[in-house]
Amino acid sequence: MSAADLTTPVPRVAMRRPSPRFLASELRLVLRRRRNMAGLVVLAAVPIFIAVAVKSTASQPGSDAPAFFQSITENGLFVSLAALTIELGLFLPLAVAAISGDAIAGEANLGTLRYLLTVPVARLRLLGIKYAAIVIFSFLATFLIAIVGMAIGLILFGGGDVTTLSGTQISFAAGLGRVALAAVYLSLALASLGAVGLFISTLTEQPIAATIATVVFSTASFILDSIPQVHWLHPYLLTHHWMSFGDLLRAPIAWDGVVHGLYLAASYGLVFFLAAWARFAGKDVTS
Amino acid sequence: MTPPDAVRTVGLTKRFGSHAAVDGIDLVVPAGSVYGFLGPNGSGKTTTIRMLLGLITPTHGEIELLGHPVPSRVVDALPRVGALVEGPAFHPYLSGIDNLRRLDAADRTADPATSGRRLGEALDRVGLAAAAGKRYRAYSLGMRQRLAIAAALLTPKDLMVLDEPTNGLDPQGTREVRSLIASLADDGTTVLVSSHLLSEVEQVCTHIGVMHVGRLVTQGSAAEIRRQQEAEAWVDTDQPEQAARVMRELGLSDVRITPHGAVGRLGEVAPEKVVTACVHAGLAVTRFVVDAPTLEEIFVGLTGEGFDVSG
Numbered sequence: 001m002s003a004a005d006l007t008t009p010v011p012r013v014a015m016r017r018p019s020p021r022f023l024a025s026e027l028r029l030v031l032r033r034r035r036n037m038a039g040l041v042v043l044a045a046v047p048i049f050i051a052v053a054v055k056s057t058a059s060q061p062g063s064d065a066p067a068f069f070q071s072i073t074e075n076g077l078f079v080s081l082a083a084l085t086i087e088l089g090l091f092l093p094l095a096v097a098a099i100s101g102d103a104i105a106g107e108a109n110l111g112t113l114r115y116l117l118t119v120p121v122a123r124l125r126l127l128g129i130k131y132a133a134i135v136i137f138s139f140l141a142t143f144l145i146a147i148v149g150m151a152i153g154l155i156l157f158g159g160g161d162v163t164t165l166s167g168t169q170i171s172f173a174a175g176l177g178r179v180a181l182a183a184v185y186l187s188l189a190l191a192s193l194g195a196v197g198l199f200i201s202t203l204t205e206q207p208i209a210a211t212i213a214t215v216v217f218s219t220a221s222f223i224l225d226s227i228p229q230v231h232w233l234h235p236y237l238l239t240h241h242w243m244s245f246g247d248l249l250r251a252p253i254a255w256d257g258v259v260h261g262l263y264l265a266a267s268y269g270l271v272f273f274l275a276a277w278a279r280f281a282g283k284d285v286t287s
Numbered sequence: 288m289t290p291p292d293a294v295r296t297v298g299l300t301k302r303f304g305s306h307a308a309v310d311g312i313d314l315v316v317p318a319g320s321v322y323g324f325l326g327p328n329g330s331g332k333t334t335t336i337r338m339l340l341g342l343i344t345p346t347h348g349e350i351e352l353l354g355h356p357v358p359s360r361v362v363d364a365l366p367r368v369g370a371l372v373e374g375p376a377f378h379p380y381l382s383g384i385d386n387l388r389r390l391d392a393a394d395r396t397a398d399p400a401t402s403g404r405r406l407g408e409a410l411d412r413v414g415l416a417a418a419a420g421k422r423y424r425a426y427s428l429g430m431r432q433r434l435a436i437a438a439a440l441l442t443p444k445d446l447m448v449l450d451e452p453t454n455g456l457d458p459q460g461t462r463e464v465r466s467l468i469a470s471l472a473d474d475g476t477t478v479l480v481s482s483h484l485l486s487e488v489e490q491v492c493t494h495i496g497v498m499h500v501g502r503l504v505t506q507g508s509a510a511e512i513r514r515q516q517e518a519e520a521w522v523d524t525d526q527p528e529q530a531a532r533v534m535r536e537l538g539l540s541d542v543r544i545t546p547h548g549a550v551g552r553l554g555e556v557a558p559e560k561v562v563t564a565c566v567h568a569g570l571a572v573t574r575f576v577v578d579a580p581t582l583e584e585i586f587v588g589l590t591g592e593g594f595d596v597s598g
Contacts, residue, residue, distance in 0.1 A: 111376025120365035284343035
């Protein structure tokens with residue numbers, strides 16, 4: 001028996017190269033779940049409903065209609081933006097809250113968490129994979145609305161040059177780029193809400209409770225943002241710059257709100273992911 | 288050199304508030320053993336197992352799992368540990384095999400190229416191949432238990448931790464689990480199997496530890512445990528008082544009068560001396576029995592027999 005044998009009685013099992021298998025498995029789990037599929041169908045139905053409603057009334061929406069609605073009949077691209085505006089208030093945050101609230105609490109609730117951890121999956125890796133799936137879902141949900149909106153808009157109202165919110169004209173291709181930029185911005189904003197949901201998900205074994213708490217968080221943020229008396233708080237609210245995505249449809253683009261929004265999203269994302277890690281790293285898993 | 292112990296704990300303690308669920312236990316599971324971890328429901332077995340696997344953090348004490356300290360390096364040990372903890376748990380809307388695929392995908396040490404073969408072998412080994420494509424929610428409790436064992440067998444293991452593996456199984460399933468444990472042991476795998484029913488594991492265990500109210504009240508090889516409890520000599524005669532006096536004079540302890548005679552603990556006294564002494568004293572001995580307690584009796588003696596959940 002050599003000294004080396006004595007000091008390392010059990011050989012370490014070689015870890016293989018990082019592989020996308022677990023992330024792919026996680027995405028399959030999220031997307032094949034009937035509840036989540038139904039949620040995506042609802043998200044995709046909203047732009048169709050808006051476009052059909054505007055088309056069938058055969059009249060311009062009134063001047064009191066929400067942003068982008070007046071432009072729908074001029075260019076189908078605006079159906080995407082109108083749908084995103086409408087869904088940003090509740091449907092999109094709810095969808096992200098459902099996925100992120102379920103991330104850890106759902107596995108804890110089923111008891112599958114203890115089996116993942118004993119596979120083993122290191123706790124930080126599990127959080128990383130869960131959050132990656134949440135970010136991908138945020139992009140998927142936002143782009144689903146944008147693409148369905150664009151398709152139904154082009155069918156019912158046609159395309160062509162786009163009149164920006166500033167009144168100038170840009171080409172259809174440039175307009176398409178602007179809509180894509182807006183969708184990327186909103187995806188990142190929602191991904192930061194997903195970090196909040198992930199953190200809340202580490203606090204409980206009840207996925208529904210985590211989802212509701214996450215929706216309450218985003219809704220409270222919207223409400224506080226509408227109360228002028230707490231204006232000092234507004235720049236720090238997660239949702240404060242969400243509606244700034246409309247500035248991407250100006251010519252030239254007004255970047256201020258969007259850039260602030262990205263900083264805010266990155267800060268919330270980082271802080272709440274670290275909070276989730278701090279909470280989960282040493283947590284007793286008793287479910 | 289003897290191989291290192293598969294599990295070794297020193298002063299392992301877990302408190303939930305002021306209540307000590309596990310109270311300073313020194314567990315030693317030798318490599319290659321089949322260790323029966325016994326105790327009534329609520330005696331701290333599952334809490335101990337959760338600590339061994341790094342799921343919960345001990346309040347005090349140290350753990351070594353396959354030579355790696357837990358919880359700090361538990362991730363290095365766990366690839367060689369298969370675990371069934373407190374019943375099966377899977378995603379209800381996935382099929383049995385999809386649930387196994389998910390666990391295999393999460394395992395960084397598992398080779399994706401051999402995944403299909405390993406899944407098939409694990410399902411075969413627990414007799415679940417025919418139901419692999421069924422949704423987990425449609426499984427019976429016995430099938431769920433088998434799937435959980437299959438999940439633990441996806442990659443080769445040095446240690447299998449089976450927490451109440453026969454829960455919910457019919458007698459046939461219980462026998463199959465016993466033979467599975469035996470076949471794992473034949474392959475050289477150390478098995479730590481917990482149960483509240485001694486009879487279910489007694490036949491396959493080489494070592495036994497008994498938990499009671501958070502403490503490990505006894506531990507050792509099955510033979511050692513049997514030796515700990517002294518044999519008793521039963522003398523049947525029509526003069527019980529006389530028999531008891533003779534037995535006390537011989538040095539037997541705990542001598543009691545029975546309806547048919549007397550009984551006492553032999554200790555160091557040779558059994559035949561009791562008979563000779565009784566006959567010399569002029570007693571008519573009608574029956575003489577030396578009774579070594581069964582493991583079941585030892586177990587009941589250590590943990591009590593009531594329905595009360597301990598702790």
